[in-house]
Amino acid sequence: MTDSSHSRRVHLEGARKEALATSRSRLVVTSVLFAVAFAVISGRLVELAVFEDPQARATATASRTVVQSKSRADILDRNGILLATSVPTASVYANPRHLLDARDAARRIVTVFPEVNEERLFRRLNSERTFVWIRRNITPNQQFAINALGLPGIYFRRTERRVYPHGSLTSHVVGTTDIDAKGLTGIERSFDGPLQESEQALALSLDVRVQSVVRRALNTAIEKFSAVGGAGIVVDVTNGEVLALVSLPDFEPHFGGDVTAEARFNRVTKGVYEMGSTFKLFTTAMALDTRTIGLNGGFDATKPLRVARFVINDYHAKKRWLSVPEILVHSSNIGAAKMGVAVGTKTQQAYLHALGLTRKARLELPEIGVPLIPSPWRKISTMTISYGHGIAVSPLQMANGVAALVNGGILRDATLALSAPGAVPAGVQVIKTGTSIKMRRLMRLVVRRGTGKNAEVEGYLVGGKTGTADKPGPGGYAASRRVISSFVGAFPIDRPRYVVLAMLDEPKGTAETFGYATGGWVAAPVVREIVAALGPMMGMAPSTETERLPRPGDPLHIAAGKPSQTAGNQRVRGQSVRGPSRATH
Amino acid sequence: MRRTTLITLLSVGVMTVALFYVGHEVTTLEEELELLNKTIVSDQEAIRVLRAEWSHLNETDRLRELAEKYLALEPVRPAQITSVPIPAAPTEEVR
Structure with a gap:
């Protein structure tokens, strides 16, 4: 029994031992597996917690933070x-597929939108x-x-x-x-x-305050002179920035399609007009720049100029020899035409081209008009173009060209984009700086002594030129009796900063203007109003210098004479030639 | 042996509760985030509308009318602008 029990025990022990060994080895394998798994997890934890993974951080933070709806920029x-x-x-x-009853839906929707046609809506809903x-x-x-x-x-x-x-x-x-x-x-x-x-x-380079001043001044003039429209532009001559660009009538942009073509038409950039006497500035500038004539020189304006079957006349003829400053101040067509001929057709074309008057203007708007230039460019064209007939340009081109005349002779494309402060775009030198300085003095003289008196502003020295051009109509120029009156001014003329142009389309004279609807009567006051508001707005100090009138002997001296001293002088009309302008069109 | 089991069960219990809690927290935060994002977008849209309205209320013609009606002021005239020499600021030495 002892033996047997002993042997059994041994046996038992043997079996137990075996089972223990098996379970131990299983346990070891399992724990090793678990240990490895935990080690991997711990390692990953350490990696995440201790070491920075930029990508993980990006994923964690970048997700679903603000999503602004993308919209068209301001x-x-x-x-x-x-x-x-x-x-x-x-x-x-x-x-429509989700609708239960299209007829009922249409009827009920119309109660909210009375302007919607119920029948038409039903047809669309029933599709x-x-x-x-x-x-x-x-x-x-x-x-x-x-x-x-x-x-x-x-x-x-x-x-x-x-x-x-x-x-x-x-x-x-x-x-x-x-x-x-x-x-x-x-x-x-x-x-x-x-x-x-x-x-x-x-x-944009636009300034709503200036825009508002220009629009208001133009609107007042349009109402006063029953004009059909108007155009106004203010350009910074130092960098070509457009501060105001107004074309009237204008339109309410929210009305979409319900706007007349007339209101949509941009008279400043798209419309091209025979600008009249303001062109004499360019004629004078090219004559002075090419040294064709000096300030002392002049032309005989005694008799009307006859070319072929045409007659070039002065509206208020002086009937005498006129100096270059006098031609501008009295706005003599005869003198300007002779000056143009003296300069020559080729040179005239070259200068007008350089001043950007014969090509499409460059501005950040799709509505840009193509200037009308004579073809062929005959001698008579040269003559009429000298005083602004027979060539049609946009007010934008005009203002930009004048900016080049007064800013030292550098033409820069006008721009509506705001340039970085201090950045001055490169320009092209189109006339000599000396010529530009002479032009400033001449333009000042026109306002002091000539047709532009109504543009005089107390405090700021304004220089400029009036223009009144006959508008061609169904019966030609003479029959239409409609005019385009404009004034282009620069101020302060001793150091020009802004060019201001105002133009009125078909103004009619009033009793106040003695029936005249010329640039000097209708457009110059608009420029005066704009300058008087624009100067203080821009913080420009008024001029303190006392201006002396040029004395006799100075080429800029204007002989005191009949109408040129009085208000009546304003009647010196932009002058026009009937025949030639028609001929060149 | 019993103790290990107990500890294991306990930790499983704790972890379950913790996990549920964290999970719940995440859901709540995500909902909050979504709500905030929505509010931001609607606020941004409201800002756009208000900016448009502000600009509209500042229309030059309207301002002019209001100024003429309520203010005894008028636009600056050229003659009112002048330059005044500003005296140099006193330096240390002067003091």
């Missing part, structure tokens, strides 16, 4: 005033399509009302609406977009790509 003026922006609106559409616009850009109240109808199959979509807080004030510059927010006109069109792609607001 347009600002030079001081950051909002001119165009996009505001979110709701638009309502229907999925097999899955998407039908009901109304774009609805008001929150309308959205609430539609929701309250509780119609299935009617949904809203978040859309955007372009808003122009300043309305018609900048309509010709900023332009318009279509219902899908694509640029149609103006800056909206020319910068369509950048405005759609970038969120960065677009800053």
Whole structure:
């Protein structure tokens, strides 16, 4: 028994031992596996917690932080005033397949939108399509009302609406977009790509304050003289920036299609006009620049100029020899024509081309007019162009050309984009600096002693030139009796900063102007008003110098004479030639 | 042996509770984040509308009318602008 029990025990011990060994080895394998797993997890934990993984950090933080809805970029003026922006609106559409009763739906929707035609809406809702616009850009109240109808199959979509807080004030510059927010006109069109792609607001060189002053002054003049339209532009001569660009009549940009073509037409950039006597500035500049004639020189304006079957006349003829300054001051067509001939056709063409008057102007607007130039350019063309007939340019080209005459002779393309402070775009020297200085003195003289007296502003020295051109009509120039009256001025003329141009289309004289509708009577006061507001606005110190009149012996001396001293002098008309202008058209 | 089991069970319990708690927290935070993002977007849109309205209220013609109605002020005339020499600031030595 002992034996057996002993042996059994041994046996037992043997079996137990075996089982223990097996379980131990299993345990070891399992623990090793677990140890390895835990080691991997710990390692990963250490890696995550201790070592920085930039990618992981980026993933952790970048996810779903703000998602601003992308919208068309804003347009600002030079001081950051909002001119165009996009505001979110709701638009309502229907999925006709989800509609229970198209007839009932149409009837109920019309109660919210009375302007929608019920029958037409029903036909569209009764289709097999899955998407039908009901109304774009609805008001929150309308959205609430539609929701309250509780119609299935009617949904809203978040859309955007372009808003122009300043309305018609900048309509010709900023332009318009279509219902899908694509640029149609103006800056909206020319910068369509950048405005759609970038969120960065677009800053223009325009200044709404100046724009407002110009628009108001022009509007007053248009009403006073019953003109059909007007144009005004203010250009910084030092860098070509356009501070104001007004074409009247203008339009409310929110009205979309319901705007007349007349109101849409940009008279400053798209319209080309025979500008009349303001062109004499260019004629004089090229004559002085080529040394064809000096300030002392002059031409005989005793008799009307006869060329072929045409007669060039002075409106208020002096009937004597006129010096170069006198030709400008009295705005003599005969003198200017003779000066043009003396300069020569080739040279005239070269200068007008250099001044950007014979090619399309460059400006960031799609609405740019092509100037009308005579072809062939005969001697008679040279003569009429010398006083601004027989060539049609836009007021923009005119202002830009005059800017080059007064700023030291450098032509820079006008621009609507705000340039970086201090940045001066390269320009082309088109006349000598000396000629430019002479032109300033001559332009000042026109305002002091000549046809531009109404542009005189107390405090600022304004220089400029009037222009009155006959407008060709169905019966030719003579029959139409309609004029384009303009004044182009620069100030302060001793150190020009701004060129201001005002133009009125078909003004009619009033009793106050003794029936005259010439540039000196109707456009010069507009420029005066603009300068008087613009100067203080820009913080420009008024001129303190006392100006002396040129004495006899000075080439700039203007002989005291009959009408040229009195208000009657203003009647010196922009003068026109009937025949030749017609001939060159 | 019993003790190990107990500890294991206990830690499993603690971890489960902790995991549930963290998971819940994450869900709550995500909801909050979404809400905040929505608020931000709607605020941004409201800002756009308000900026447009502000610009509209600052329309030059409107401001002129209001100024003429309520203010005894008028635009600056050229003659009102002058330059005044500013005396140099006193330096240390002068003091």
